[in-house]
Amino acid sequence: MAVVVRAGAAPLWWLGVLAAGAGLLVPGLTGRRIGVLAGAALFLAAAAVVACVRRRRYRELAQGASRAARYDLLQDRAVSLRVWRRRHLWWLLLAFLAALGSSFALPAAGGMLLAGTGVGLWLKAAWLGRLERSEDALLWVRVDWLDKRGGNPVGKAVRDYRTTGIAAGDAAPGGARRRAALARSAA
Template sequence: MTRGGQGLARVAVVVRAGAAPLWWLGVIAAGVGVLPPGVTGRRIGVLAGAALFLVAAAVVALAHRGRYAALTRGVARAGRHDVLQDRAVTVRNWRRGHRWWLLLAFLAALGSAFAVPSAGGLLLAGTGAGLRLKAAWLGRRERALDLLLWVRVDWLGKRGGRPAGKAVKAYRGTGIAAGDAAPGGARRRTAALV
């Protein structure tokens, strides 16, 4: 980064980075969690887990939307010397920074199966689904604004994942074609050559 440029990571990619591991760890924990009968019994455990899945997905998807919207309103154009971080690097940094939390959450979900079968796993999967929904909402905002939202890497914290945290003062924006991730943080699909 020369001449005062900053490293920038896509906001939607940071949000979406935890969706897949939380989803899959939750699905695995819920599947294994069906095996022990638990204190409540399997039927009650699965029904409670389904309710927790819906609540977690809704809460995570709706959390901090006002903060994201406020930061979106104050978008400044990215500078010519700013360095746009690749999607894969952003995802890898988030997952490395949160690997122990993911492991602890998975073990807690497995352990909870002895009390309420599958509920902990479905709660974890619901959190992953909520992150995916939030990233999709950010993608719709990016399309509506016709720009991609970026956050300074040094504002994300040591674990690489608080795109709407207190340290974040403003977002930067680029054209919709910048970077290697589509609006919403998914991999950009390249059109097939005819």
């Protein structure tokens, strides 16, 4: 489940960095200095808000989690990342273009806002990883529930989470890639 939260972090971060870098090339209406200062404030605010929003819902679903049964359809990390990124490709592209376009008013601010959103998702995934380690179980969302409403892991379609052992699947707690899976695939 933390994989779904973490799926958008890398694209948002890199698109934000790219948009902020390109935005520095344009002087903008307010000037670069004001744009960068506003961008830094937006970066910090976006990271804090995204990292903290809906934590109570995550915690409630995690406390009510049940053991995954045979009929539960769960996805590996790589599949979840690929599906999420394909489903949100147009939204990512539109966010990048909006951040790039905002550089004509506030240089680099839109890109820094986008990058802050990515950092907030990483922070939320790290928080979920600590939650998974404390419970000594990975949290999963059934794929059929996740497919409804665009893949939101705390959406209305998600009634509860499923748990497996910490060694299940190819994801570590927090949605990161499992190191042992990398060693096995290289051998």
